[in-house]
Amino acid sequence: MASLKDMRVRIAATKATQKITKAMQMVAASKLRRAQSAAEAARPYAERMDAVLGNIASGVAGSNSAPKLLGGTGSDKVHLLLVCTGERGLCGAFNTSIVRLARERANALIAEGKQVKIFCVGKKGYEQLRRNFEKQIVERTDLRAVRVIGFADAEKIGKRVIEMFENGEFDVCTLVYSKFKSVIAQIPTAQQIIPPTFEAASSAAAAPIAAYEYEPEEDEILGDLLPRNLSVQIFRALLENNASFYGAQMSAMDNATRNAGEMIRKQTLTYNRTRQAMITKELIEIISGAEAL
Amino acid sequence: MATFHFHLVAPDKMTFSGEVDQVDVPGTEGDFGVLAGHAPTVSLLRPGILTIYAGGQKVEMVVLGGFAEVSEAGLTVLADVADKAADMDRAVVTGKIETLEASIKGMEPGNALDKAIARLDHFKEVDRHLTGTAMH
Numbered sequence: 001m002a003s004l005k006d007m008r009v010r011i012a013a014t015k016a017t018q019k020i021t022k023a024m025q026m027v028a029a030s031k032l033r034r035a036q037s038a039a040e041a042a043r044p045y046a047e048r049m050d051a052v053l054g055n056i057a058s059g060v061a062g063s064n065s066a067p068k069l070l071g072g073t074g075s076d077k078v079h080l081l082l083v084c085t086g087e088r089g090l091c092g093a094f095n096t097s098i099v100r101l102a103r104e105r106a107n108a109l110i111a112e113g114k115q116v117k118i119f120c121v122g123k124k125g126y127e128q129l130r131r132n133f134e135k136q137i138v139e140r141t142d143l144r145a146v147r148v149i150g151f152a153d154a155e156k157i158g159k160r161v162i163e164m165f166e167n168g169e170f171d172v173c174t175l176v177y178s179k180f181k182s183v184i185a186q187i188p189t190a191q192q193i194i195p196p197t198f199e200a201a202s203s204a205a206a207a208p209i210a211a212y213e214y215e216p217e218e219d220e221i222l223g224d225l226l227p228r229n230l231s232v233q234i235f236r237a238l239l240e241n242n243a244s245f246y247g248a249q250m251s252a253m254d255n256a257t258r259n260a261g262e263m264i265r266k267q268t269l270t271y272n273r274t275r276q277a278m279i280t281k282e283l284i285e286i287i288s289g290a291e292a293l
Numbered sequence: 294m295a296t297f298h299f300h301l302v303a304p305d306k307m308t309f310s311g312e313v314d315q316v317d318v319p320g321t322e323g324d325f326g327v328l329a330g331h332a333p334t335v336s337l338l339r340p341g342i343l344t345i346y347a348g349g350q351k352v353e354m355v356v357l358g359g360f361a362e363v364s365e366a367g368l369t370v371l372a373d374v375a376d377k378a379a380d381m382d383r384a385v386v387t388g389k390i391e392t393l394e395a396s397i398k399g400m401e402p403g404n405a406l407d408k409a410i411a412r413l414d415h416f417k418e419v420d421r422h423l424t425g426t427a428m429h
Binding site for chain 2: 038041042044045048049052056150151211212213214215216220221224225232235
């Protein structure tokens with residue numbers, strides 16, 4: 001049995017752990033607020049971009065002149081999964097659930113006889129995916145050095161993806177990230193970005209589409225907008241991911257703090273019981289010693 | 294004077310949203326003014342100065358690329374960077390000019406070079422405008 005001193009040390013250690021998890025929870029909460037407002041601030045841009053592009057796209061859809069980024073390459077043999085995860089752990093199932101979704105997708109595609117390539121954004125996703133899909137990972141980047149995610153970071157990833165697309169390295173690109181719903185709910189989401197699907201397109205199709213004047217020509221505008229749209233979607237995914245990360249970390253740390261409290265309570269109880277048992281034992285020894293005399 | 298709704302949106306924030314009288318937009322094919330009832334138009338932007346006229350006041354914004362959409366609902370400008378000319382950090386523009394100048398030096402004559410030079414000119418124009426307002 002552990003001595004009383006050992007038990008005291010253990011209780012002190014658990015208390016120290018609890019303090020750390022408590023502090024991490026508070027830090028995550030304050031960062032979450034910032035990340036959440038950043039994600040919300042990015043929504044109008046992404047939504048309007050989607051609406052405008054959907055409008056223009058429905059005008060050119062079906063024609064052969066539609067750029068490849070919009071219409072696809074016409075085949076769907078090679079799929080690229082752009083998997084965005086966090087840079088750090090200690091955030092519950094956040095990274096794992098994104099990776100699980102990516103893995104399910106990849107396995108399903110492979111089962112269909114398609115070729116899968118993976119582009120990892122974020123260190124944790126790479127570490128986890130490496131175990132199963134070492135060969136499929138064609139590219140990876142991490143945002144470790146980035147403190148505040150800016151549009152330029154997303155643009156860099158977007159440019160790389162387009163470069164790969166133009167080299168004919170893949171046909172369909174799907175973005176896998178975690179959508180921020182609330183502090184306790186983050187939904188791993190897969191969104192196809194090449195060729196893009198428009199949420200607004202179906203609703204816009206019902207309304208009469210305004211006949212726009214284009215300046216310069218339609219294809220030139222599309223040529224500029226499509227890569228931009230890609231970066232915007234990636235940017236949005238990164239921001240949503242960031243908010244989700246802090247949300248997940250906050251609830252994970254909240255759990256950890258509560259568990260530590262529970263452990264401290266149990267350890268203190270055992271400690272006190274042991275202490276009392278020892279006092280009783282010593283008393284018995286003294287009394288029986290006195291009686292023997 | 295009739296007003297219309299105008300949104301100026303940057304990737305990270307909504308910079309301006311409200312009723313305005315007129316907006317001058319720097320399009321790639323030249324500046325154009327938008328008044329209420331403008332025909333539906335989609336235009337790309339060049340780096341330049343966007344001027345908002347609202348309630349007798351004039352606000353100048355620096356936009357670095359993006360596009361504008363005029364529809365019945367109003368005007369929407371999605372810009373890569375959109376800041377008030379007065380708050381704009383000149384170092385961003387001068388830095389961009391320097392990198393562009395450096396990249397042009399190593400370029401072969403051709404389409405890409407022409408485009409880069411055009412871009413450089415746009416940035417220089419913005420820079421001139423910024424120094425101009427700073428001296429007032």
